[in-house]
Amino acid sequence: MAKASRRGTAARDLEDDAELGAPRARRPRAGAGGRWWVGVGRAVLWAFIIVVLFNGIWYPLRGGLALPTTAEEPEETETVTFPETAAAAFALRFADTYLDTEDPEARLEALAAYVPEGEAAALDAAADSLTGENLTVVSIDVADDNNAVVVVRGDVNGGAMSLEVPVYADGDALAVSGPPALLAAPTRASLPDAASVEEDPSAAEALDGVLTGFFDAYAEGPEHLEQYVEQGAAIAPLPENSLRIVELSDIVVPSRSSTGDDDVRQVALTALWSVLGSDGSEVGQLRQSYLVTVVNSGSEWRVRDIQGAPHSFGD
DSSP: OHHHHHHHHHHHHHHHHHHTTOOOOOOOOTTTTTHHHHHHHHHHHHHHHHHHHHHHHHHHHHHHHSOOOOOOOOOOOOOOOOOHHHHHHHHHHHHHHHTOOSSHHHHHHHHTTTSOTTOGGGGOOOTTSOOEEEEEEEEEEEOSSSEEEEEEEEEETTEEEEEEEEEEEETTEEEEOSOOEEEEOOOOOOOOOOOOOOBOHHHHHHHHHHHHHHHHHHHTOGGGGGGGBOTTOOOOOOOTTSEEEEEEEEEEOBSSOTTSOTTEEEEEEEEEEEEEOTTSOEEEEEEEEEEEEEEEOSSOEEEEEEEEOSSOTTO
């Protein structure tokens, strides 16, 4: 009976609490108290560790598996330091001495300064056997930093020849490294037939007075030269009282420009000059060939440039 009484009393107490509005006790939910945040943190940590381990293993492997790339090294250009200017002057002086056989003994003594000691005798020549005039250096064939052949051309014994002089260089020191060689001068070239040009008669007619006035001012009236020259172009006149224009001939005005700009033409012509003496009188005549570049501004032709003409024989 005592136990039943206690149960009844407890039930009444609960009823009283409900009537008084007291909250009922609830069961704690799963994850309550922040436990699920701990799970999320662990998952993120493991994902980070896996990524680090993967990259640590994969990147070295990827570098080893990649195809090797070869960087292109710049081509090295060999720079030859042979002293060409000094060797040219040295060889020219040697050639002048070598080709002067008027006094053989004095010649050998002079040649000794150009060759290694004891080698001058190898250059001996009979008296009056060689003469050389109008000597000039025309080319230098450089083999390496120390060796070259200097080609001296001139009139040897009255005929055109080349004297090829081998020169050795050691810094600033020079020496003829062997006997020179006499060779024939280059043969005369044969000119090809001149190319045919389609001419522009109307432009030639318009340029007739312009070209005559230009050449007249070019030789004798520099103060009038500006009116024939394109604005901005610079053409220096000939020295005054040296030449006087007689006539222009063989004027060829092409119908089109080689550059595609038909307002610019290169006119080929022949000028006959009077050569003037100191007193202004004519002492002779000269016939010369020119290329004159002219420009059409729309209302008039003007001269842009004047130069010598190539390949004017046989035109």
